[in-house]
Amino acid sequence: MTAPLYAKVKEHILGHIRSGAWTPGMRVPSENELVETFSISRMTANRALRELTADGFLSRVPGVGTFVKEPPARSSLVELRNIADEIATRGHRHTAHIETRETIEASAALTEEFELRLPAKLFHLVMVHSENGVPVQLEERYVNPFAAPHFNEQDFSAVTPTGYLVAAVPVDELEHTVEAVMPTPDQQALLDIGEHEPCLALHRRSWSKGHVVTVVTLTYPASRYALHSRYKTSPSGTLSQ
Amino acid sequence: MTAPLYAKVKEHILGHIRSGAWTPGMRVPSENELVETFSISRMTANRALRELTADGFLSRVPGVGTFVKEPPARSSLVELRNIADEIATRGHRHTAHIETRETIEASAALTEEFELRLPAKLFHLVMVHSENGVPVQLEERYVNPFAAPHFNEQDFSAVTPTGYLVAAVPVDELEHTVEAVMPTPDQQALLDIGEHEPCLALHRRSWSKGHVVTVVTLTYPASRYALHSRYKTSPSGTLSQ
DNA sequence: TGTATAAGGTTGTATATACAGTATAGTGAA
DNA sequence: TTCACTATACTGTATATACAACCTTATACA
Numbered sequence: 381m382t383a384p385l386y387a388k389v390k391e392h393i394l395g396h397i398r399s400g401a402w403t404p405g406m407r408v409p410s411e412n413e414l415v416e417t418f419s420i421s422r423m424t425a426n427r428a429l430r431e432l433t434a435d436g437f438l439s440r441v442p443g444v445g446t447f448v449k450e451p452p453a454r455s456s457l458v459e460l461r462n463i464a465d466e467i468a469t470r471g472h473r474h475t476a477h478i479e480t481r482e483t484i485e486a487s488a489a490l491t492e493e494f495e496l497r498l499p500a501k502l503f504h505l506v507m508v509h510s511e512n513g514v515p516v517q518l519e520e521r522y523v524n525p526f527a528a529p530h531f532n533e534q535d536f537s538a539v540t541p542t543g544y545l546v547a548a549v550p551v552d553e554l555e556h557t558v559e560a561v562m563p564t565p566d567q568q569a570l571l572d573i574g575e576h577e578p579c580l581a582l583h584r585r586s587w588s589k590g591h592v593v594t595v596v597t598l599t600y601p602a603s604r605y606a607l608h609s610r611y612k613t614s615p616s617g618t619l620s621q
Numbered sequence: 622m623t624a625p626l627y628a629k630v631k632e633h634i635l636g637h638i639r640s641g642a643w644t645p646g647m648r649v650p651s652e653n654e655l656v657e658t659f660s661i662s663r664m665t666a667n668r669a670l671r672e673l674t675a676d677g678f679l680s681r682v683p684g685v686g687t688f689v690k691e692p693p694a695r696s697s698l699v700e701l702r703n704i705a706d707e708i709a710t711r712g713h714r715h716t717a718h719i720e721t722r723e724t725i726e727a728s729a730a731l732t733e734e735f736e737l738r739l740p741a742k743l744f745h746l747v748m749v750h751s752e753n754g755v756p757v758q759l760e761e762r763y764v765n766p767f768a769a770p771h772f773n774e775q776d777f778s779a780v781t782p783t784g785y786l787v788a789a790v791p792v793d794e795l796e797h798t799v800e801a802v803m804p805t806p807d808q809q810a811l812l813d814i815g816e817h818e819p820c821l822a823l824h825r826r827s828w829s830k831g832h833v834v835t836v837v838t839l840t841y842p843a844s845r846y847a848l849h850s851r852y853k854t855s856p857s858g859t860l861s862q
Numbered sequence: 863t864g865t866a867t868a869a870g871g872t873t874g875t876a877t878a879t880a881c882a883g884t885a886t887a888g889t890g891a892a
Numbered sequence: 893t894t895c896a897c898t899a900t901a902c903t904g905t906a907t908a909t910a911c912a913a914c915c916t917t918a919t920a921c922a
Contacts, residue, residue, distance in 0.1 A: 384875060410902060421877045426903085434675070435853045442903040443885035555851040557695065560801035560819040560843035578801040578819035578843075602801035602819075610796040625905060651872060662907045667873085683873040684914035868919075874912080882905080889898075 385420055389428035392418075394552075397437060397448055404450045408438060462543045463598075467511045475513065478536065479570060480506035483525075493585065494524055494592045501525060503532045505541060508570050515571045516604050521596040527588055545586075545594055553587035558607065563599070571601055578602045626661055630669035633659075638678060638689055641712045645691040649679060695849035696758075696823075696841070703784045708752045716754065719777065720811060721747035724766075734826065735765055735833045742766060744773045746782060749811050756812045757845045762837040768829055786827075786835055794828035799848065804840070812842055819843045 383391070393409075396402040409417065414425035429446055432438045440446045467474040486499045494502070503523040508515050521541055523531045527549055534544050545551075561581045568575055582598040600607075624632070637643040650658065655666035670687050673679045681687045692711040696702065708715040727740045735743070744764040749756050762782055764772045768790055775785055786792075802822045809816055823839040841848075 386875080412902080423878085424876060426905095427875095429903090431675075434672075437853070440903065441885080442883065443901075445902065553851070553853050555849075557847050557849045558799055558821065559847040560821040560841075562817070562819055576803070576817065578803055580799065580801040580821075600801075606798050606800035608796075608798045611794070627905080653872080662909095664908085665906060667875095668905095670873090681873065682915085684871080684916075686872065864922085866919105866921075869917085871914100871916085873914080875910100876912105877910080878908090880905100880907080882903105884903080885901085887898100887900080890896090892893105892895080 385418070386424050386427040386431070389414060389418060389420070389425060390432055393428065393432060394437065398550075402448050404448050406448050408446045408448060410445055462540055462546075463509050463517050464540050464543065467509075467516075470511075472511050473513075474509065474511065476507055476509045476536065476540065478505065478507050480504065481532070483532065486522075490522060490595070493595050494522075503528075506570075507536065507541065509540075511604075514604065515573075516600065518567055518570055518599040519596060520599070521594060523594045524592060527591055527593040541596075549588050549593050551586045551588055551593065555585040557583040559583070560602075561599070563601075567599060571599070573601045573603075580605065580607065582607065626659070627665050627668040627672070630655060630659060630661070630666060631673055634669070634673060635678065639709060639712045643689050645689050647689050649687045649689060651686060695847050697848075697850060703781050703787070704750050704758055705781050705784065708750075708757075711752075713752050714754070715750065715752060717748055717750045717777065717781065719746065719748050721745065722773070724773065727763075731763060731836070734836050735763070744769075746777075747811075748777065748782065750781075752845075755845065757841060759808055759811055759840040760837060761840070762835060764835045765833055768832055768834040782837075790829045790834050792827045792829055792834065796826040798824040800824075801843075802840070804842075808840060812840070814842050814844075821846065821848060823848065 393402075396408075402408060408429075411422050411425040411429060414420065414428070415422050418425070429438060429440065433440055433446075437449055438446050439449045464474045464476075482504050483501055484504045486494065486496065486502050488499070490502060491499045494500075503521075503525055505519070505521045505523070507519040507521075509517040509519060519541065523541075523545070525531070528545060530548070531541075531544065534541075536544070539547075559581050561579050563571065563573060563575070563577065563579050565575075567579070568577075571579075573579075579602055580600045582600070583596075584598070585595050586593050634643075634649060637649075643649060649670075652663050652666040652670060655661065655669070656663050659666070670679060670681065674681050674687075678690055678692075679687050680690045696704065696707060705715045705717075723745050724742055725745045727735065727737065727743050729740070731743060732740045735741075744762075744766060746760070746762045746764070748760040748762075750758040750760065760782065764782075764786070766772070769786060771789075772782075772785065775782075777785070780788075800822050802820050804812065804814060804816070804818065804820050806816075808820070809818075812820075814820075821841045821843055823841070824837075825839070826836050827834050
């Protein structure tokens with residue numbers, strides 16, 4: 381049940397970085413210092429530092445030390461943005477209404493997506509977001525009650541589901557998949573679009589401390605929305621090939 | 622100079638996966654079998670398998686074994702990846718052919734996109750990339766001759782345009798826009814898809830030292846490709862609301 | 863036949879140890 | 893002062909060993 385030692389060391393270091401106590405460029409404890417602090421072997425300290433380096437949080441220089449890395453510039457495309465804020469930023473009026481709200485038993489596919497060992501109960505929410513009265517986003521979301529037990533007690537008139545989850549659960553990992561889809565008849569009706577209007581489907585999973593918090597599919601009518609990002613590439617170059 | 626042992630073991634396994642000798646679902650040698658084969662310690666074999674698992678190539682089940690993972694047909698969202706490499710990573714065959722190659726005078730729209738004060742000459746390239754003979758990406762690219770003067774002298778049989786530009790020009794800024802589109806008749810023909818098949822259009826501009834290097838639109842048939850990214854969130858939290 | 867138990871293979875983690883390579887600071891000699 | 897050398901600290905890799913947890917299969921037993 382208890383986490384492995386190397387994972388605890390990783391969490392210890394990540395905690396200092398996330399809290400802002402250890403800032404980019406700052407030196408983190410050497411392997412031998414971690415050995416002393418945690419009474420572990422050097423190989424265990426090495427694994428923690430090596431994995432954090434692979435994850436992009438640290439950089440190591442032989443003979444010198446290990447340092448907090450500059451956080452990479454992420455695009456708004458992949459940030460966890462709140463559609464209510466985006467619409468407000470444009471000076472438009474955001475409205476939303478809840479289409480479906482229930483607690484379900486996870487299907488086999490959902491059990492796998494949530495990385496659960498056994499089927500369990502999940503919150504299910506379907507919502508339509510509108511900009512100046514025009515539907516622009518269909519939100520179909522599943523939430524792990526273990527990660528956000530009070531999710532289903534919220535009324536989402538003032539705070540969107542994304543806004544609530546970001547505030548309630550510290551997300552430390554994200555996965556995005558974007559694809560083009562044709563809307564199902566249900567989706568056509570909810571978004572008020574024709575059957576030949578293509579849509580952008582943004583599928584997102586988010587993790588907190590190794591557990592999947594939520595799985596959501598955001599569907600945008602192509603004529604009303606595109607996803608955009610612009611950013612500086614990091615110095616060392618995240619550009620592969 | 623010579624690569625570490627664990628890296629050699631990784632390459633050995635990746636080679637079998639890339640060549641197609643080891644297919645998804647197939648069992649790969651256990652740690653103890655690798656110990657025998659390569660005369661290494663179990664910890665070294667463990668590191669090779671563990672890192673390949675973290676990289677997404679393998680999946681491991683305690684008490685059972687290690688298996689080749691199903692490679693998803695996905696393109697990276699945030700990195701500047703080369704489609705030839707992506708296809709090779711899945712162990713498939715990449716082919717490409719040049720549809721159009723010319724030097725044109727920039728239109729008003731292109732002049733603006735390239736942030737030029739006056740219309741100028743631009744390289745124009747249209748290419749179709751195929752995976753195992755099936756078209757998966759239509760590349761429509763414009764290149765600024767000032768940034769990459771020798772671009773049009775390349776034959777892109779061994780190196781893709783993306784690969785050439787990344788190596789030749791230090792890109793320091795990127796802009797991505799993703800949208801869902803219906804293919805034009807020309808695009809339908811080049812990608813060999815029907816008129817009702819939606820496509821994902823990834824529009825990218827890249828800058829080097831303040832000048833636009835290239836503007837490219839990559840069109841993917843929705844049924845054959847999705848765009849994907851997964852990453853640890855940066856410490857202080859790029860998560861906006 | 864059906865069920866509990868044991869054995870063996872597999873991954874996961876942790877330790878102690880060793881040696882190589884690199885960068886830096888300090889020391890001593892020219 | 894300047895240069896060469898040395899000691900030290902740090903990372904990188906590799907090995908041998910150990911134990912735990914998990915799964916499958918074979919075996920013994922009722």
